[in-house]
């Protein structure tokens with residue numbers, strides 16, 4: 253597996269000056285180092301993992317979003333991805349989601365929101381000249397991720413401002429009335 257720090261440093265647990273600088277400047281975090289250590293262990297029992305490149309991990313509450321290079325998750329079949337997610341979650345004590353750092357920002361958002369289906373996605377210019385991506389989802393019930401986590405991860409990984417809307421909303425109050 254390819255990592256943003258030397259594999260030698262990962263094995264010894266001591267960072268060389270070049271990798272230490274990456275940690276000091278925030279290019280990598282202590283969380284990244286912990287995740288990379290676990291991944292390099294798991295790689296021994298999950299050979300296709302060695303064909304992938306680790307990008308970074310983003311933590312939001314008790315969730316950890318682990319990013320791989322664009323196209324790399326296809327190197328693991330769905331069972332292998334599930335096994336990796338489970339073992340990584342157990343080892344790190346957080347709920348792990350595997351993601352790809354898709355070059356296409358819309359593809360990234362789509363994967364982040366899956367299994368919810370996107371009905372419309374538009375780029376809006378705000379009065380302060382910044383951009384916002386407005387996403388309308390078909391069915392709120394399919395959204396398995398906290399909307400605040402979506403906004404946080406999209407901002408941290410892609411520098412995007414994302415706002416979600418729903419075509420169909422289902423509230424408990426409404427279902428009681430009908």
Ligand SMILES: [Zn+2]
Nearest residue numbers: 258261268271
């Ligand atoms: Zn190093």
